[in-house]
Amino acid sequence: MKVKLENLSKRWGKVVGADHINLDINDGEFVAFLGPSGCGKTTTLLMVAGIYKPTEGNIWFDNQVVNYMTPKDRNIGMVFQSYALYPHMNVFQNISYPLKLKKVPKNDMRERAQRVADMMGIGHLMDRRPAQLSGGQQQRVALGRALVKEPQLLLFDEPLSNLDARLRLSMRGEIKRLVIELGITAIYVTHDQVEAMTMADRIAVMKEGKLQAYDPPDELYDQPRTLFVAGFVGNPPMNFLEVEVSRKNGDYHAHREKFDAIVPTEQGEKTAGKGNVIMGIRPEDITISDEGVGGEIYVVEPLGRDDLVTVQIGEAIVHVLADPVLGLKMGQNVTLDFSTHKVQFFDPQTEKSLLWAE
Amino acid sequence: MSLASRLKRGGAPPLFPTHSKGGMPSIGDRLRSRFGSYGFLAPAAVLVTLFFFIPVVIILVLSFSDLDAANFGTLQWWLPENWSLDNYAKIFNNKFFPKILGNTAFYVVSTLTLFNFSSALIIALLTTHVERRTGFFFRVLWLLPRLTPSVIYIMMWQRIAARAPHGILNQLLVPLGIGTGGNLLQASPWPFVILVNGMIGASFGMVIFTSAIEAIPRDYMMASKVDGASTLQTIRYVILPAIKWPILFVITYQTLSLLTSFEQIMLLTDGGPGLYHTEVWALTAYHRALSNYFGNNQWGYGAAWAVILVIIGVIAASIYMRVFKFDELVEEPKIDLL
Ligand SMILES: Nc1ncnc2c1ncn2[C@@H]1O[C@H](COP(=O)(O)OP(=O)(O)O)[C@@H](O)[C@H]1O
Ligand SMILES: [Mg+2]
Numbered sequence: 001m002k003v004k005l006e007n008l009s010k011r012w013g014k015v016v017g018a019d020h021i022n023l024d025i026n027d028g029e030f031v032a033f034l035g036p037s038g039c040g041k042t043t044t045l046l047m048v049a050g051i052y053k054p055t056e057g058n059i060w061f062d063n064q065v066v067n068y069m070t071p072k073d074r075n076i077g078m079v080f081q082s083y084a085l086y087p088h089m090n091v092f093q094n095i096s097y098p099l100k101l102k103k104v105p106k107n108d109m110r111e112r113a114q115r116v117a118d119m120m121g122i123g124h125l126m127d128r129r130p131a132q133l134s135g136g137q138q139q140r141v142a143l144g145r146a147l148v149k150e151p152q153l154l155l156f157d158e159p160l161s162n163l164d165a166r167l168r169l170s171m172r173g174e175i176k177r178l179v180i181e182l183g184i185t186a187i188y189v190t191h192d193q194v195e196a197m198t199m200a201d202r203i204a205v206m207k208e209g210k211l212q213a214y215d216p217p218d219e220l221y222d223q224p225r226t227l228f229v230a231g232f233v234g235n236p237p238m239n240f241l242e243v244e245v246s247r248k249n250g251d252y253h254a255h256r257e258k259f260d261a262i263v264p265t266e267q268g269e270k271t272a273g274k275g276n277v278i279m280g281i282r283p284e285d286i287t288i289s290d291e292g293v294g295g296e297i298y299v300v301e302p303l304g305r306d307d308l309v310t311v312q313i314g315e316a317i318v319h320v321l322a323d324p325v326l327g328l329k330m331g332q333n334v335t336l337d338f339s340t341h342k343v344q345f346f347d348p349q350t351e352k353s354l355l356w357a358e
Numbered sequence: 359m360s361l362a363s364r365l366k367r368g369g370a371p372p373l374f375p376t377h378s379k380g381g382m383p384s385i386g387d388r389l390r391s392r393f394g395s396y397g398f399l400a401p402a403a404v405l406v407t408l409f410f411f412i413p414v415v416i417i418l419v420l421s422f423s424d425l426d427a428a429n430f431g432t433l434q435w436w437l438p439e440n441w442s443l444d445n446y447a448k449i450f451n452n453k454f455f456p457k458i459l460g461n462t463a464f465y466v467v468s469t470l471t472l473f474n475f476s477s478a479l480i481i482a483l484l485t486t487h488v489e490r491r492t493g494f495f496f497r498v499l500w501l502l503p504r505l506t507p508s509v510i511y512i513m514m515w516q517r518i519a520a521r522a523p524h525g526i527l528n529q530l531l532v533p534l535g536i537g538t539g540g541n542l543l544q545a546s547p548w549p550f551v552i553l554v555n556g557m558i559g560a561s562f563g564m565v566i567f568t569s570a571i572e573a574i575p576r577d578y579m580m581a582s583k584v585d586g587a588s589t590l591q592t593i594r595y596v597i598l599p600a601i602k603w604p605i606l607f608v609i610t611y612q613t614l615s616l617l618t619s620f621e622q623i624m625l626l627t628d629g630g631p632g633l634y635h636t637e638v639w640a641l642t643a644y645h646r647a648l649s650n651y652f653g654n655n656q657w658g659y660g661a662a663w664a665v666i667l668v669i670i671g672v673i674a675a676s677i678y679m680r681v682f683k684f685d686e687l688v689e690e691p692k693i694d695l696l
Contacts, residue, residue, distance in 0.1 A: 051580050072586040084577035088599040097595070101586040145585065155584075 001152040007057035017043030019209035032200035077146030085130035227351040258314035261338035280344035421661035445662035473556025478563025
């Protein structure tokens, strides 16, 4: 099923939950809503579910406006962060609840619930109460309950937040596989950019109720359209430096106090002569080399595969991912090579990208 | 290991480590070391003994005696040789015993089912499903009868029921050609007895049910709606099971409370009109013991009525616990599962 949000807003008096959101979701697409806590992800999701009525705008399911359709007529499945398993019902009763409400005949209901439970690997736990299950098992029951009525749209609200790190990793893969296999359109709300990047076909980044960007993960990562998106996506986050770009001897240079780096022509052309701009560069795109910008190592944090090195250049602080074999030490002087074609530039006033803005 | 066996076992580490500042034991620590846990129980134990157990024992003893206003001061009612079951025999042989028993059952069951439980639940459900402030406003309205002093509240009802042309209800009914315009309390006292008590009683359950409903995580209601439930289905399958324990509590508590309450009826009809028309058990005990028509207060006889009422109450409460499967409602303490 296709979903389209058109100028969708939700306000409670002066409190703004969602602010003129426009996006469309293709049939079978897996979309993530990504943003910090309180940015309106849940509000938007609950409007799609029919729990909240939009203050303004429209929600389309295929060719139908569903603003006033009750949740029970929308044929959606939803998984909550708290799982929201009914505590007085056992696993079977929880999973078959949507079927019972649809008045599916008893035998049919038993069969379908069992099939879904088996698919989720909890078929042997049918008699247990939610309180007798581990977090991961509860998560599976919640998924089973969302899937059992074969919904046209699956909604997830931070479903993995309550799991421990290891389980989160495996459930992440399982949910992704499940959704792709079933081919159901899905909206997945999360504040965890790794979850969004790894699972979704497209990511809608939100901030303070507004949609910031709506792109596939690689585009979001390589061509961030706003300063916020650039800073929010990626871990460790992108470095930002206020610089001025100018042309010297045929090359473009970004410079500031104790800092001078060569900028690729493509980016230089779009930023030279614009006064102060914000240069963005990811920690993995900076290399420690023999020549470049000099600085002093402030601290080294080993991450296992890489060392996260914090380097002080004049007033500025820059994070760099370095190879541990270099054996970098605190207080050591290093030179950094900033010349990468992945460098980003943003307008400090509008916070929009100078490279990818439409 | 169970909590009890852990407490009993000598030398076990304390369950709750005691904290004290700067080496000085706190008052709690000193009390505990000197008197053990009894030091903490003592104040409550003294109160309960003085104001509950002793009076209960006195009433029980009194019910075996023939103490009344005439022999007061001469009858040594506390001596076993003056005890008998005569008062109890007298109650069961009383011509009006079936009438009073029936009145009590009718009064308790109707008030409870119509108001103290059903209305309370319906008000709680309605006011938690509308906008918060509106809900709060309507709940405050329902608290008014309870907040109004009984005498004023009953006078209001007497005005409402009074005969034409003064009675408020009659001012509506007579022009419509309904009724004779006589005092409605005389014509049909029971609806008023039930309304008067129910309007007060409903607010108790309302407050308990409201807070229980509001304590249910909102996710359950949302999940239920998304799962395809209508509001009524969500109430039936999610809300009601979640507030089963408050429901048992309200029904039990209100049954006992209705069984023993009589002041509204006393003020409204005093058991009338006529002989025992609306006389309930607790009112009989009061009339016998403390407000006899003939000025002869039969303390012993009244006490016997009261004792039977207590027994009825205990039986009712244990039936409720059985019906609601009380032991299943009480969850196993988590400490044993760890
Ligand atoms: N029912 C509500 N009434 C009033 N304000 C709300 C309500 N639900 C959410 N909000 C507000 O809307 C904003 C967005 O909330 P939410 O959608 O829950 O954020 P997120 O899910 O992204 O963390 C927050 O400022 C929140 O306080
Ligand atoms: Mg949220």
